[in-house]
Amino acid sequence: MSDQHDDLHLPDLSIAGFRGIERLSIERLGRVTLLTGRNGVGKTTVLDAVRVHAARGRPMVLHELLERREELVAALDEDHDRFFVPDYTALFHGRSATPGAPIRIGPRSGGADLEIATVPPGDLSPEQRELFAEHWTEADVQAVRIAYRGRQHLLTSFPAMNDTRSANWSRRRYWRDLRRGWSDDSEWPVVECESLGPGLLSNSRLARFWDNVALTEEEDLSIRALQLIGDDVERVAVVGDDERRHPGEGRRVLVKLKDHSRPVPLKSLGDGVTRVFAAGLALANSRDGFLVIDEAENGIHHALQPDFWNMVLRAAHENNIQVLATTHSWDCAAGFARAAVQVSGVAGVLIRLEKDGEQVRAVEYSEEELQAAAEQHIEVR
Amino acid sequence: MAGSNHPRVLLVEGVDDKHVVRHVRDHQDQPDMPAFDIRDKDGITNLISAIGPEIKAPGRLAVGILADATGA
DSSP states (O other): OOOOGGGSSOSSEEEEEETTEEEEEESOOOSEEEEEOOTTSSHHHHHHHHHHHHTTTOHHHHHHHHHHTTOEEEEEOTTSOEEEEEOGGGGBGGGOOOTTOOEEEEOTTOSSOEEEEEEOGGGSOHHHHHHHHTTOOGGGOEEEEEEETTEEEEEEEOOOOOSGGGGGOOHHHHHHHHHSSSTTOTTSOOOOEEEEOSSOOOHHHHHHHHHHHTTSHHHHHHHHHHHHHOTTEEEEEEESOSOOSSTTOSOEEEEEETTOSSOEEGGGGOHHHHHHHHHHHHHHTOTTSEEEESSTTTTOOGGGHHHHHHHHHHHHHHTTOEEEEEOOOHHHHHHHHHHHHHSTTSOEEEEEEEEETTEEEEEEEOHHHHHHHHHHTOOOO | OOOOOOSEEEEESSHHHHHHHHHHHHTOOOTTSOOOEEEEOSSHHHHHHHHHHHHHSTTOOEEEEEOOTTOO
């Protein structure tokens, strides 16, 4: 097997003005890229940047990122009830959402940059101005422009307000604005990007993943993932309905084990088993897209790390997936290194992010350097 | 488990080199000489392959190399 570097969705990466990263250039991404570095250096921010670029800045993804970090501000809806909307200023480096200091994410060669910028209220469309004109002055309104490949869309944003002027803000209209726009714009095709966070996937998300691959070749990938941990897993099924009338109800994953007459809940087998199964399912759901995995080491025993990464590298190659993951773990990095050497022809790249004054820089390791580091216990994190 | 991550390291080919260098270093009366770690790489092949990752190790300030010109 052999990957062409140019076939990757993002063969390299440039980020400017996004969250904690003022400027970062990564000269080479792999089919699978493992990011290391100290806490707070920006590893997860790189994953977020890839998600935002893949989604071409669609507001639902921005909303999800900001909601996950509780970057929300209170507003009042038409019934004077509080609800929370994203604080888009939190996307900008130093929370400095000033015109002329945009976020730029894209390949280093340029040409496919996604740009997110604040623009003066005067740049709002007549329709957007109409939303505010009766109750707010222009000083209260902030517009965010998202541009990609010469096309642009405007989002309206606003500072935190708890007074009655916010009451004109329609919750229904807000969600409509979030979903509409360029969701069906063929000029802005998204690249699908699944994500696994540091914790366990919810049952509903596991079930959704399973529904997408049940009875397909991709289903086998998730079963094989489980069998990395033990070969006594025979079959998997998702049972239950979507209604949760009582705690514990709802859809859940069951596993049939050898020598057991009754299936057992997946999650009863432990966090590591659930995590590996989720990774297999996420890979099975990511064909032709991205998969980002935050804190990839979680729940996986050090002895299994090479096999885990072997599975990820092979699946990424076979399904045209570009994977980016983060870790703090030596065992994870060493396991990744061994797998990257074993699976020839599939680019496994380790990159450590480190502070260089106020800037962040990327230190890239080739597979040969990784192998030497793993064998000789040379620090790479 | 990664080894210790000293900011200054000297890479040597073998255990004999390490002992000699350590002995010399520890008997120098040069209080201003910065501390450094001596790493026995178990052969020139390993030493050469380690140069890249040793230079790139986090917090690394200096990498020295002691290799025998007539070695294999």
